[in-house]
Amino acid sequence: MEGQSFKRVHLRRKNLRIPFPKGFQERLEGQQIVHVSRRAKYILIETHKDVLIWHLGMSGQVRIYNVGDQVAATGKHDHVQFDLNSGATIVYTDPRRFGLMDLTQAATVHEHRLLKDLGPEPLGNEFSGPILAAALKGRRTSIKQAIMDAHVVAGVGNIYASESLFMAGISPKRSATTVQGGRAEKLAMAIKKVLQAAIEAGGSTLKDHRTTDGGLGYFQFRFAVYDRAGQACANCDCNISATKGIQRLEQGGRSTYYCPRKQR
DNA sequence: CTTTGGGCCTGGACGC
């Protein structure tokens, strides 16, 4: 993609989760793509003038057609199409429209409202036990809700929050501010391991998940606790204990799963 | 300052 230019941008509606910015097509058409990167779950496509900030939400899919490929008929949820000067075509489909696209000047991309207050990348060196501990200090909310806050660490969603806490042996109900020292170290490492494993498995298959090439998820990250209420967790007899296995609870309107035996 | 709750949206699961 880098080195190619936007030849034509087709917009099939005026908004996704937020409105497309004014002049969306005009600002991109004719511009050369100089760099493609990522911050949190935002894809950043940089041209000489603007950066396209692109989030896939949870149901967003990208289809890429190379020169000579047959481009499928426009589907009901195909909202944006980019025709590149190389002849390649990129189609963005997003049934639930939780995704978004915005444009911002390349020189000030990190001052963009969606990016400026993001915490560290969990897989980067800048994320560690001590850094996590510092971010949690003084927080009176639960540790589960704290690690889902993008200001603490970027891009840990509901599923991986439960999974990471399980791996770290920390109860999701624990007060965030008490996760310090060894606990913070363990949790930071667990977040890294869980995300890395999920990436290597090709993501998690939830209902309509697709792989990056559009196929049905063929392989999936195996959840240790998520969506497994009542079952025993690995190598544990928690399901025959008084609490009856993995528990589900609600925190901030989101489901949390955990093993009360192994997580404190 | 932190925390909470509402809102965006569709399709799949479920009950009648």
Add this chain to the structure above:
DNA sequence: TGCGTCCAGGCCCAAA
């Protein structure tokens, strides 16, 4: 079978 209802997800933002 067909319908209505509920729920799930990421994550911003207004309100408390």
